[in-house]
Amino acid sequence: MRFLSALILAAAFAAMATAHFVYVVPAKDGKTVQVVMSENLDPDDNVTMDKVNGLKLTARLEDGKEVPVTHKAGPHALTADVPAHAKLLHGTVIYGMLSRKDAKPALLVYHPKAILDGCDQKTATVGEKAALEIVPVTAAGKTSFHVHGAGKPVADVELSVLLPDGKATKLKTDKDGKTEPVTGAGRYGIWARHIEPKAGEHDGKKYEEVRHYATLVVDLK
Structure with a gap:
């Protein structure tokens, strides 16, 4: 029984370690x-x-004011020029369906965001039109x-947090939707998931829920 439990835990940690998310870096x-679609903030050469x-950035x-950003496709990353005077980049992409025996059929939607230098809290908040977002305060x-x-x-x-020193940690939001503070300076990469119990159909396949994944890349001083 202990051996089986260890295998289950090992499989769970392996799944966490290989999880990939959409980051704007x-x-x-x-x-x-x-x-990038990666475990970290670098392109993954094994991921196309x-x-x-289809990301709308x-x-x-x-x-x-908000302006659309056109990106160029590469084999392992998309690239884009940042418009003059931009302080925030945010986007949404429907990734596709998740179909597994151990989970409800789900639609996966990613909501990446990157904060540029000099962005204040108001500008960093997309607001009501964002199905899910992370805002640093x-x-x-x-x-x-x-x-x-x-x-x-x-x-x-x-929230899973990539720290400036290359390590990772986890935080959790309280009843007001906020985490305990962090103090180190440098670049952070964060992702969070929220499941919306909403049924629908995508590309002819039915789903029972929508899994929203928000990411944030921000440099803290």
């Missing part, structure tokens, strides 16, 4: 971005971008991450 100069090419400018030198669904806080959501 700004270059150091902030002039271009890469969109075919299912991510938008830039929010410092005056609040900084106070007294500490930053917590707030999870919103359609503009409302989402409680009890687990």
Whole structure:
């Protein structure tokens, strides 16, 4: 029995380790971005971008206006130029269906976001039109991450956080949809999942729920 339990745990950790998510990753100069489907913020040479090419990417400018961003497809990443005066990049892509014997048939939807230098909290918040998003909120030198669904806080959501030192940790939102703060400076990559109990049909296949995955890439000072 102990051996079986160990196998189950090992399989669970292996599944977590190989999980891939859609991240929008700004270059150091902030002039271009890469969109990757990866365990981390680097392109994965074993993953193609075919299912991510439909990403609709938008830039929010410092005056609040939004403009579409055209990306170019590559074998393992999408690339795009960042419009002048952009402070936020956000997007949505329907990835496809999840069909497994151990889970309800589900539609997978990714909501990647990247915050550029000088972006304030208001500009960093997509709001009601975002099915799921992560918003960093900084106070007294500490930053917590707030999870919103359609503009409302989402409680009890687990966030997986890639830390600036290359390590990873997990945080969880409280009843107000916010996590405990982090304190280290550098680049963070975060993802969170929220399941919407909504049935529908995609490409002729029926699903019973929608699995929303929000990601965030942000440089904290």
